[in-house]
Amino acid sequence: MKDEATLVIIKPDGLKKSLTGNILTRLSETKLRIVGAKVVKVAEELARKHYHHLQEKPFFSELLKYITGEPYGENRVLALVYAGENAIEKVRQIAGTTNPEEADPVSVRGAYGRILTNGLYENVIHASSSSEEAEREIELWFRPDEIV
Numbered sequence: 001m002k003d004e005a006t007l008v009i010i011k012p013d014g015l016k017k018s019l020t021g022n023i024l025t026r027l028s029e030t031k032l033r034i035v036g037a038k039v040v041k042v043a044e045e046l047a048r049k050h051y052h053h054l055q056e057k058p059f060f061s062e063l064l065k066y067i068t069g070e071p072y073g074e075n076r077v078l079a080l081v082y083a084g085e086n087a088i089e090k091v092r093q094i095a096g097t098t099n100p101e102e103a104d105p106v107s108v109r110g111a112y113g114r115i116l117t118n119g120l121y122e123n124v125i126h127a128s129s130s131s132e133e134a135e136r137e138i139e140l141w142f143r144p145d146e147i148v
């Protein structure tokens, strides 16, 4: 048994499309515990740190605009930490793969994501991809006293 925590972010398109309730319902299927939750206004510095591994990619500047909400007039995201057995894999399963066109149609990204004309994958939700990334991301987005 792997008791672990994972970071979920409902991205600006998810909020704009009023998908919050729907996504939380889907995630509740995992029976994981929510141990952190807050609305965050995403500053560029936070966005750069969160996506530092993609800084050489051609879509990086579009990605920064996306997560900071620039194209949406919506600079908030909902950040959550889910904890429990195999939390990372369970949440990734419900989120779906990165490319929304290739994601399982019943996953969140498959059902609600799209590819923008500029090529960016607008995929509604972030979910940590490994235990190292989850630890790093939770530390970046939450103070220790915000995790219950």
Ligand code: ADP
Residues within 6 Å of the ligand: 054, 059, 063, 097, 098, 119, 120, 121, 122, 123, 126, 127, 128, 129
């Ligand atoms: P994930 O979010 O599935 O962990 P990455 O960390 O590789 O995947 O990418 C971060 C985000 O960058 C993705 O969720 C998506 O919004 C965008 N993205 C990733 N790869 C591409 C790509 N090849 N083309 C366009 N956008 C991408």
